[in-house]
Amino acid sequence: MPLPERFDAGLYFIGHIETPWRDRAACPRNARESDAVCTVVVDPRWAAALAGVETCSHLLVLYWMHEARRDLVVQVPRRHGTARGTFALRSPVRPNPVAASVVRLVGLEGTRLSVVGLDCLNGTPLVDIKPYFASTDAVAGAVVGWHATPER
């Protein structure tokens, strides 16, 4: 699938993420498979933007899956053998490899946030940190049909 010839917008990496996982094969399959404490490190340039973050129990962290190719529109997920569209998957491989993970904040020291709930490579670039609002972000009854149905 040929990618567009040029980008439409630019991102700044605002920091990076420190995790125990040094290659993709070692990463957990999803963020609930590990309770490892990871560290979200914000560049000093943005330190003032963290004021108030300490009052949040959970955060939505956006990061850049820098090792992922961007040109696949259909993929076969690791444990479900049927090909699916990229937008029906949480695979890192997508046109814009921006991941969104809900993390639990367990500590904040200066510009270093200790969190539980990440599954990415050590050194992953950080794109954004947002407060997680249960009122708008939590939908307990949501269903992903293809995933809920066992493969034959």
Next chain:
Amino acid sequence: MPLPERFDAGLYFIGHIETPWRDRAACPRNARESDAVCTVVVDPRWAAALAGVETCSHLLVLYWMHEARRDLVVQVPRRHGTARGTFALRSPVRPNPVAASVVRLVGLEGTRLSVVGLDCLNGTPLVDIKPYFASTDAVAGAVVGWHATPER
């Protein structure tokens, strides 16, 4: 706050979002304030990536808040009079103005998705569509302390 001199990564706009709101003042304060049906329009280039999306009850939509400035690290939220750090807010104004909204999928025709749960401007560029997994994305008990505490 001076921004970095260059970008670290590039985004492709993969489509756009059609909403009833033509200027920022008209937008709902958050996505649960309106039950308007909006349309997420995916560019034909990515049509195949939608296979399987129709089985999802809810999606996580990432989009680009193209009218937002990017240089504020501290802001006063509209209805809470105290200044907070950008990363403690869901304001569109942030170093990387990528919004993340949980939407309910109510229809899919070709590359047009009808959804409920957006609060953005008409014409907002689309960055990504992901399946919403309650198992990892829903945290009903999450608290944003500064928001839960009434202003004096």
